[in-house]
Structure formats: structure tokens, C-alpha cells
Amino acid sequence: MTQKNLHPSVLKFKEFVKNNPNIIQEVRNGKATWQELYEDWYLLGEEDKRWETSGIEKSPEPEASSDSKGDWMSSVIGMVKKMDPNQMQNHINNLSQALGAIQGVISQFQGNGSAAGSAKPSEGPKHPFSFRKD
Known part of the structure; x- marks a missing residue:
């Protein structure tokens, strides 16, 4: 049909x-x-x-290591072509927020011995990696 x-x-x-x-x-x-x-x-x-x-599979040649590098690069290039820029931006923003949260937890455990030390992470930028949207 x-x-x-x-x-x-x-x-x-x-x-x-x-x-x-x-x-x-x-x-x-x-x-x-x-x-x-x-x-x-x-x-x-x-x-x-x-x-x-x-x-058809070819028999391995002495240049197999360079072929595998070429295959790896072609697979990476193929993945880059398939990427959605908006989705990647969202992933980067999520990673940025996660790193900011980890920095906040680490600074709390380091504890400078004063309450001002715990307020320090909130004064910093919300996103340690500032990427602009195109």
C-alpha cells in the first residue's frame, strides 16, 4: 500500500x-x-x-591505527552534525548549575568559621560558565 x-x-x-x-x-x-x-x-x-x-570488510593493513583514528574522528563529526544546539545549551546550563551547587557545598564544608563565609557562594555568579546564545 x-x-x-x-x-x-x-x-x-x-x-x-x-x-x-x-x-x-x-x-x-x-x-x-x-x-x-x-x-x-x-x-x-x-x-x-x-x-x-x-x-565488504577489508583485511587489516599496517595503517590500522590511523584508520581507527579516522573512524573515531568521523564518528565524532557525525555526532556533532546530529547535535541540536538548543538541547546542548540546556545541557550546558544544567551542568553549570550543578557545578555552582557543588561549589556551594564545598564552600560550606570548608567553613571559614563565620556566617559571612556561608553567604559567600550566593554572592557569586549563578552560572560559573557564562555562554551566550547565538
């Missing part, structure tokens, strides 16, 4: 994927997304050399 609503090129891509199960493994291993693969398929075509090697 939903396939009738799909664009003809999407249906062709689905058939292409069925004929090349190694592409499914590429997505499952996190090496690519369906969107990226569809765009490559649409732009490069089915006869491109890219499809011959996709999803």
Missing part, C-alpha cells in the same frame, strides 16, 4: 538494494545512511565502482 505512494526512483533503489545485500550491511555497521547511499546511487548510477566494494 505504501509502495504505491513512493517515487519511482525510490522503488528502483529498493530493488537495487535487494540485489546487493552488502549495502544493507554497510548501513547496519554505521558506515553510511540510507540517504547517503540513495544520493550516491542516484548520482553515480548502478554501474559505479563504489558498489563493488561497499559493505
Whole structure:
């Protein structure tokens, strides 16, 4: 029922994927997304050399340590692209408040021996890290 609503090129891509199960493994291993693969398929075509090697594990080479660093960097970059700036700002604000509370507790335990020492944390900034919103 939903396939009738799909664009003809999407249906062709689905058939292409069925004929090349190694592409499914590429997505499952996190090496690519369906969107990226569809765009490559649409732009490069089915006869491109890219499809011959996709999803196939390569034997380890002496440069495995640099490959793992590259994989780590690509995963970090991928995570950065997926981040929501507003959500990150909320996390940073929560962390800032938590650090302020910890500083207040530590200053209470240090106790300067006077009541003025306990009022000191409330005089400080509410947020030790002042980030501006863009």
C-alpha cells in the first residue's frame, strides 16, 4: 500500500538494494545512511565502482591505527552534525548549575568559621560558565 505512494526512483533503489545485500550491511555497521547511499546511487548510477566494494570488510593493513583514528574522528563529526544546539545549551546550563551547587557545598564544608563565609557562594555568579546564545 505504501509502495504505491513512493517515487519511482525510490522503488528502483529498493530493488537495487535487494540485489546487493552488502549495502544493507554497510548501513547496519554505521558506515553510511540510507540517504547517503540513495544520493550516491542516484548520482553515480548502478554501474559505479563504489558498489563493488561497499559493505565488504577489508583485511587489516599496517595503517590500522590511523584508520581507527579516522573512524573515531568521523564518528565524532557525525555526532556533532546530529547535535541540536538548543538541547546542548540546556545541557550546558544544567551542568553549570550543578557545578555552582557543588561549589556551594564545598564552600560550606570548608567553613571559614563565620556566617559571612556561608553567604559567600550566593554572592557569586549563578552560572560559573557564562555562554551566550547565538
